[in-house]
Amino acid sequence: MKSFLSLVKEPKEASKIISIALGKFDGMHIAHFELFKALDEGGAILCIESNMGELLPKKYRQFFISYPIYHLSLELVKEKNAKEFLRLLLTILPNLTHIVVGYDFRFGKDRGYYPFDIKKHFSGKLTIVNEVFYKKLSVHSGLIKELLLNGNIKQANRLLGRLFEIRGEIIRGQGIGQKSLAATINLKNDGFLLPQEGVYAGYVQLGKQSHTSFKYPAVIFLGNRVSTDKTFAIEGHLLGQNIEVTEKEAGFYFYKKIRDNEYFNTLELLKAQIQQDIQKACKILKLEQSCG
Known part of the structure; x- marks a missing residue:
């Protein structure tokens, strides 16, 4: 441009x-x-x-x-x-x-x-x-922004005519996901408006913006990690995949909100909830293969 x-x-x-x-x-x-x-x-x-x-x-x-x-x-x-x-x-x-x-x-x-x-x-x-x-x-950017800030991703997507996305550089996360919770890809936002904090079903596209690159079904978290290090994060867990990520950037595509951001007293409780989120995302995205 x-x-x-x-x-x-x-x-x-x-x-x-x-x-x-x-x-x-x-x-x-x-x-x-x-x-x-x-x-x-x-x-x-x-x-x-x-x-x-x-x-x-x-x-x-x-x-x-x-x-x-x-x-x-x-x-x-x-x-x-x-x-x-x-x-x-x-x-x-x-x-x-x-x-x-x-x-x-x-x-x-x-x-x-x-x-x-x-x-x-x-x-x-x-x-x-x-x-x-x-x-x-009436379709306006202002209405779409309001829908996103209220977590109504599905309606926002209808007005956009596409899935709402956030793109940016892949960065290092807090380090406990792969060890104790679920492996995630962490994203540094490149100037996009952020939707309401919470957990979403969606997709992750590795690499540069592309019409043809595969979009991996994913569960996406956006918000302050109130149960762990209290820092803000945008992270996606690829469903049913265990791949080595070599790309330097990615796009996160939001399909539907699963739940609000919540505090959990222990990592065990958080891990149990993440597993529930994964299963809900699989159901929302209509995945038949193994999820995890």
């Missing part, structure tokens, strides 16, 4: 862009893809970045779409009026003939400008995509 302003130094690339979708696009959810469907062959996506509570960090967004994605800091445009904003777009994209926005798109000083203000200063085509609903729920 490149800086939009970098196109100033790439006029050949900029000249190919004839349509553009404008928005924050921090979640790449099903409503965002309705905007992308309206783009022409020479289309591109401009993410206006506020860097506040992102569902999906900008470095991971290009994976989900073939159109090139560019980013522009909100700080650079938040004081502009509609005419100034359009002048910036058209100066960098001289062949722009089509702009796509959502019905609730706001821009400029005090977010005081609306889609119809674009038309006042743009002679090309303006497509305003209507509100997108999932079973009477």
Whole structure:
């Protein structure tokens, strides 16, 4: 994902862009893809970045779409009026003939400008995509964030149109899992919004973000390890697998919450609960092979 302003130094690339979708696009959810469907062959996506509570960090967004994605800091445009904003777009994209926005798109000083203000200063085509609903729920990043923070992963996944994921570097854990509890892969979060603390059924993909790499069924814990070292952790136990992990990064995919984070008086009680979590995850993920 490149800086939009970098196109100033790439006029050949900029000249190919004839349509553009404008928005924050921090979640790449099903409503965002309705905007992308309206783009022409020479289309591109401009993410206006506020860097506040992102569902999906900008470095991971290009994976989900073939159109090139560019980013522009909100700080650079938040004081502009509609005419100034359009002048910036058209100066960098001289062949722009089509702009796509959502019905609730706001821009400029005090977010005081609306889609119809674009038309006042743009002679090309303006497509305003209507509100997108999932079973009477208006699809917004804010709602998805709320669902995640309340542990409602399954509903959040429906609005995303995919499994919610956290990606990052594989790091060393506390060291007692493999010896006394269950072997886990520990993850350092790379800027993703974190869901509610607890235990989840899901999947682990080893290595870089990939459409083809295998996703191992897993039970995932996210939260403070209140029963052991009191530190925060994101860790996944691969179900029915005993493999040597050589990859340096991984992605954790969340399917359904199993339970809240809880305190246990002894390691024996914690271990017994982990075994229950494993069996529940196996059932949720409909695994027929041996789990453990």
